[in-house]
Amino acid sequence: MSIRSITVAALISIILILAGLWVGQNVNLLPVAASANAPLYDQLFRVLLSVSTVLFLTIFSILIFSLIRFRRQMFESDDGLSLQNNLGLEILWTAIPAVIILVIGLYSYDIYDQMGGMVPLKKADNIYQSGKQAAIKGLETEQTVLVEGDKKPQDQKVWGGIGLGTISTENHTVPIEVTAMQFAFIFKYPSQNIVTGELHVPVGRPVELRMEAKDVIHAFWVPEFRLKQDIIPGQLTLLSFTPTRTGTYPIVCAELCGPYHGGMRSQVIVDEPDVFDEWLVTNTPSTVAANSNLSIG
Ligand SMILES: [Cu+2]
Missing domain, CATH: 2.60.40.420 (Cupredoxins -  blue copper proteins)
Structure with missing residues (x-):
């Protein structure tokens, strides 16, 4: 990978994360909060919305980019390249969701506990x-x-x-x-x-x-x-x-x-x-x- 593509990837990541944070803070999908319990829940909801926004934008940008960039050219009739196994990539796309799910799971548990949900x-x-x-x-x-x-x-x-x-x-x-x-x-x-x-x-x-x-x-x-x-x-x-x-x-x-x-x-x-x-x-x-x-x- 060239320095240029690393820089571009880093810049895009920063933009995506900022966009996710902005959506989490500014898009309000919930009704008014009317109990002392609500701010706790809303905090969790904002985090989930931010994470979902980053994932949504990332996945759909790659999808749309690939659809356009790698589409079949006119008069092209042969099969595409046969690409198999990229261990590094496979570890990466397993590790990232695993970490995200683990963090969200622990954080949700913590909020539930703070609400008193774990008391018998x-x-x-x-x-x-x-x-x-x-x-x-x-x-x-x-x-x-x-x-x-x-x-x-x-x-x-x-x-x-x-x-x-x-x-x-x-x-x-x-x-x-x-x-x-x-x-x-x-x-x-x-x-x-x-x-x-x-x-x-x-x-x-x-x-x-x-x-x-x-x-x-x-x-x-x-x-x-x-x-x-x-x-x-x-x-x-x-x-x-x-x-x-x-x-x-x-x-x-x-x-x-x-x-x-x-x-x-x-x-x-x-x-x-x-x-x-x-x-x-x-x-x-x-x-x-x-x-x-x-x-x-
Ligand atoms: Cu009923």
């Missing part, structure tokens, strides 16, 4: 249960706490389970029980005894979903939260998130669960904490409200 379900459920107890207790003792002033209980829990990795421990969690069935999601606020078809959550406060299915496998997916978790009959699953942006976002069933799967949708309404508290109070059944009409925060 049992441990995550213990966390949910203590959060639920705290919420119910909070309901009973809210008045006492108010009298005592701003003595905020310190939360020292260890977080786990999908989504839990990005949850802050400063606030009380909002425990919610989710039941999935053909073809609806039902949300229950255990401390308030509210049952509803659409999910209401406060912005900035950690939410924990404890999910079970009545019939077949479903999946709870909110694209704006960048989180998805299966809901399985007879097998409890958990999902945690902290909403960071008020608004109404779609909840989509992401597991083919029957003929009306495509219609299995709901919405999550992320409210300011005071609006959410008001919603809780307004919707608490009268028997519970008689005991206390205060929020689970």
Whole structure:
């Protein structure tokens, strides 16, 4: 190889990598990010998009260049050169994808781990249960706490389970029980005894979903939260998130669960904490409200 062709190859590589980085940073294919978990996911997505862009441009440039440069010339009828075996080239085109896949695999694992995906379900459920107890207790003792002033209980829990990795421990969690069935999601606020078809959550406060299915496998997916978790009959699953942006976002069933799967949708309404508290109070059944009409925060 001549110095000239090495220089040209190096220049083209630099341009391709810069183009990949530019696309990764500037092309946004994702919906708005509305949970504390989202930036982690988006970071991974940007890296994947950059790598894919470089590969796409490289492969298609070589393909199109070869189609034009090595095309059959007019009046040319004999076979092309018989070229076989280039060990160096074969090692190169095996090694490069192997390294790329290894790096992407390790990086994805790291992101999944940071999201709390590697924490065993049992441990995550213990966390949910203590959060639920705290919420119910909070309901009973809210008045006492108010009298005592701003003595905020310190939360020292260890977080786990999908989504839990990005949850802050400063606030009380909002425990919610989710039941999935053909073809609806039902949300229950255990401390308030509210049952509803659409999910209401406060912005900035950690939410924990404890999910079970009545019939077949479903999946709870909110694209704006960048989180998805299966809901399985007879097998409890958990999902945690902290909403960071008020608004109404779609909840989509992401597991083919029957003929009306495509219609299995709901919405999550992320409210300011005071609006959410008001919603809780307004919707608490009268028997519970008689005991206390205060929020689970
Ligand atoms: Cu479903």
